[in-house]
Amino acid sequence: MTTMTDASVREFKMPDVGEGLTEAEILKWYVQPGDTVTDGQVVCEVETAKAAVELPIPYDGVVRALHFPEGTTVDVGTSIIAVDVSGGAAPAAEAPAAAPQAEPEEEAEPQGRQPVLVGYGVSASSTKRRPRKGAEVPREEPEPAAQALQAELNGHGPAVAPALGRPLAKPPVRKLAKDLGVDLATVTPTGPDGIITREDVHAAVAAQAPAAEPAPEAPQAQAPAPAAVPAPAASYDGARETRIPVKGVRKATAAAMVGSAFTAPHVTEFVTVDVTRTLKLVEELKGDKEFAGLRVNPLLLISKALLVAIKRNPDINASWDEANQEIVRKHYVNLGIAAATPRGLIVPNIKDAQAKTLPQLAEALGELVSTAREGRTTPAAMQGGTVTITNVGVFGVDTGTPILNPGESAILAVGAIKLQPWVHKGKVKPRQVTTLALSFDHRLVDGELGSKVLADVAAILEQPKRLITWA
Structure with a gap:
């Protein structure tokens, strides 16, 4: 190992990438010992209890060591990577540690620098400061390829510098390739400067189709559907049990649901x-x-119907402050939409949904769903919700008894819409029918108020013109 003075090595510690999170799992390293890194370059992807996030390094230098392998859960504040900032030659390549190493003597962070989260950005759009909307936005015409890539890194741009020999691809594209079982080294890039795009990965899958079963493709423009996780293999190799560690989003969801179920009287x-x-x-x-x-789908009009019902019955949009023994009525609606993802159930919310027109609400819903599917939902997007909708109908379920999101007063479950015999204008006719279920916190909402809200939502969906007269 190359000998260096302690002053030349900076230890980058696992930051708190959410509010009050204590640990995160290292999902993927994008660099290896001996690689050169620049200030702002994303070096790894981690999963917290709320979302997957990419971490940038706040130094220029050469990677000296990775203290933890992929798949390791690391406490916030623990050093995860050492970088030599002396400007000297790169040390001999070292393999990533197979187990946590002893943490070197703590070094002060560079003056004026704090480890900051550059992951998904402030809006619910991308894990590494991508444009706030849309899947792809044209970059400025590059200079020579290496200079353009360096400029993007220094500006926290959309490209990520690959390790030596690694194909150029954005982290979400890498994740897509991993989920679909595609080796990026075999993919022909068509993006600027040889960057592999999502379309390139899907093209590679299509090319493999005759030789193997097609991998499940990520949903694109359809309504939320449960086909995100491949079905387990039919054979269990003789094993009678499989144990799966509870961590990340699933662990946080379980704790939140237990806390809600045994705190708020449902x-x-x-x-x-x-x-x-x-x-x-x-x-x-x-x-x-x-x-x-x-x-545009039924969820859009159901969301608008609930917002109108809340406007007519504002007392339901509240929270219980146990410490101060107060009811806090909210004059805004942060509308949560429950989304099933491969990492577990998450509930991002549309901020100030009550102020949005129907087209604006449709745009916000579309962005929320696509962001959740791609694993790019930010911790901030899942905080501050006031009321939630969960669409269990996409799984073919008639209805359910949903559990409240912690801190919220109500949650509306929407069942499957089915053609059923129905008495319409005095005659039995085939009609499209669904069942709604509204769970609420009985400390905040009595039976009368809950019934009024649910009846209003139902009345609007039966006669949608009431969206105009009641809004």
Whole structure:
């Protein structure tokens, strides 16, 4: 091992990438010992109890050591990578540690620098300061390829410097390739400067289709569906049990649900609704030029119906302050949408949803769903929710008794929409019908208030023109 003075080595510690998180799991290293790194370059991806986040290094230098292998859960404040900032030659390549090494003597951070999260950015869009909206935004025309890449790194741009010999690809594209079982080294890049795009990965999957079963493709423009995780293999190799560590998002979800179920007294009410007119309106809106390029589905109108019901019954949009023994009524609605992802259930929310027009709400819903599917939801996007919708109907379920998100007063479950016999205008006819279930905190919401809110949502979905008269 090359001998260096302690002053030339900086230890980068696992930062608190959320609010009050205590640990994170290292999912992927993007650098290896001997690689040169620059200030702002993403060096690894970690998973916290709330989301997957990419970490940038705040130094220029050469990687001296990786203190933990991929798959290790590390406490916040623990050194995870050592970087030689002396400007000398790179040390001999060292293999990543197979187990945690003894932490070197603590060094002060560079003056004026704090380890900051550059992961997904402030809006719910990307894990490494991508543009706030849209999947791809053209970059400025590069200079020579190496200089352009360096400029993007120094500006925390969308590209990530690869280790020597690694194909150029953004981390979400790497994750997509990993999920689909594609070796990036075999993919032909078509992006600027030889960067592999999502389309390149899908093309590689298609090329492999005749030789093997196609891997499950990431959902694109359809409504939320449960086909995110491959089904387990039929054979268990003789094993009678499989033990799966509870960590990350699943661990946080379990703790939150237990805390909510045994803290807030839950009450659930149900109503079965004829939503035939709502589905007709959905089809009409799809052809409206105001909704061109936007995802229009029943969830959009259900969300708007709930927002209107809250406006008519504002007391339901509140929280219980146990410490001060106060009810806190919210004059804004941060509308949570439960999303099933390969990492577990998450509930990002649309900030100030009550102030959005229907097209704006459609845009926000589309962005929220696509961001969640790609694993790019930020911790901030999952904080501050006031009311939640969970769409269990996408799994073919008629309804359920949903558990409140901690700190919220109500959650609406939407069941599957099915063609059923229904009495309509005095005759039995086939109609599109669904069942809604509203769970609420009985400390905040009594039976009368909960019933009014659920009845209002049902009335709007039966006669969607009430969106105009009641809004």
